[in-house]
Amino acid sequence: MQGNGLDAYVGGVVYRGAGPIAGAAAGAAAVLVRSVGGADYRLPHTGLTQYAPDVQKVPAAAVTAEDANLLKDLASQGPVKMRLVLTPQTLPDALSYNVIADWKGTEHPEQVVVVSGHLDSWDLGTGAIDDGAGVVVSMQAIHLLKGLGIHPKRTVRFIAWMSEEEGSEGAAAYMMDHKADAATHIGAIESDLGADHPTGIYYSGKGELGQWLRPVAQVLDPIGAESLVSAPDTGEDIAGLTEKGVPSFAPVQDSRFYFNYHHTAADTFDKVDPMHLNENAAVMTVLAYALADSAEPAPR
Numbered sequence: 001m002q003g004n005g006l007d008a009y010v011g012g013v014v015y016r017g018a019g020p021i022a023g024a025a026a027g028a029a030a031v032l033v034r035s036v037g038g039a040d041y042r043l044p045h046t047g048l049t050q051y052a053p054d055v056q057k058v059p060a061a062a063v064t065a066e067d068a069n070l071l072k073d074l075a076s077q078g079p080v081k082m083r084l085v086l087t088p089q090t091l092p093d094a095l096s097y098n099v100i101a102d103w104k105g106t107e108h109p110e111q112v113v114v115v116s117g118h119l120d121s122w123d124l125g126t127g128a129i130d131d132g133a134g135v136v137v138s139m140q141a142i143h144l145l146k147g148l149g150i151h152p153k154r155t156v157r158f159i160a161w162m163s164e165e166e167g168s169e170g171a172a173a174y175m176m177d178h179k180a181d182a183a184t185h186i187g188a189i190e191s192d193l194g195a196d197h198p199t200g201i202y203y204s205g206k207g208e209l210g211q212w213l214r215p216v217a218q219v220l221d222p223i224g225a226e227s228l229v230s231a232p233d234t235g236e237d238i239a240g241l242t243e244k245g246v247p248s249f250a251p252v253q254d255s256r257f258y259f260n261y262h263h264t265a266a267d268t269f270d271k272v273d274p275m276h277l278n279e280n281a282a283v284m285t286v287l288a289y290a291l292a293d294s295a296e297p298a299p300r
Helices: 005-025 065-075 128-147 169-177 208-212 214-223 239-243 274-293
Strands: 031-034 060-063 099-103 108-118 154-161 185-190 198-204 227-230 248-253
Touching: 005 031, 005 060, 031 065, 060 065, 099 128, 108 128, 108 274, 128 154, 128 274, 154 169, 154 274, 169 239, 185 239, 185 274, 198 214, 198 274, 208 214, 208 227, 214 227, 214 274, 248 274
Parallel strands: 031 060, 108 154, 108 185, 185 248, 198 227
Antiparallel strands: 099 154, 198 248
């Protein structure tokens, strides 16, 4: 597999998320966390900050790698005083929507295969790779099926999730609306790891899924996306479906560069390689078709 950026990010991001809790519990007046992004270009990587109900809330911010190094050097020479000017605010909830479209199945239209990405992004950037790319390849799966005249047995449902970055409220609303329908969801796919070269498929569910996916891997071998990786979860927005026993999937992607731009002002359209985007659409489409048209549903 090319790149373990995701594993590195998971190990480092806990300091940003839980830092304010640990700092406040130790008596800190504020918490500054070195950017957990993968590149040094004086752009801070930011994201979700956690607080605990029994611990005082303190200001928290991410600082660039360059500024973190400067603070370390200054602190080694003596006490450092700082003035923090932080501008985040929490606004009242507002009405918003998931965007959903169905490519109806011919034999079992009530059985659903989800292809998805999320609409929102951190306001530092435009969200081109997190997660505009995921939305686009999910749309393209429906577009390709339609353009090729392919009508699988089951319905392929495109979902552009709302408010994943804020706390997955769109996914929660979907689960509430479909709380009695988990049995009719045959599979769920989410693309939320950027737009780089795909190397295979993450899958979450029964061990038999790996064997079931072998023919899919063979089809994707020509573009180098033949690896199959078992994972405890495959996406934030489809986690509720995974917990209900729905087989879930995500493209495995080369993540060496994703976290250079993720959650920063550098997450812009120029980071998207059209060839890689097409490869990701191929993974999404082939997998969705296999799930939607197989003689028997995927193991669950």
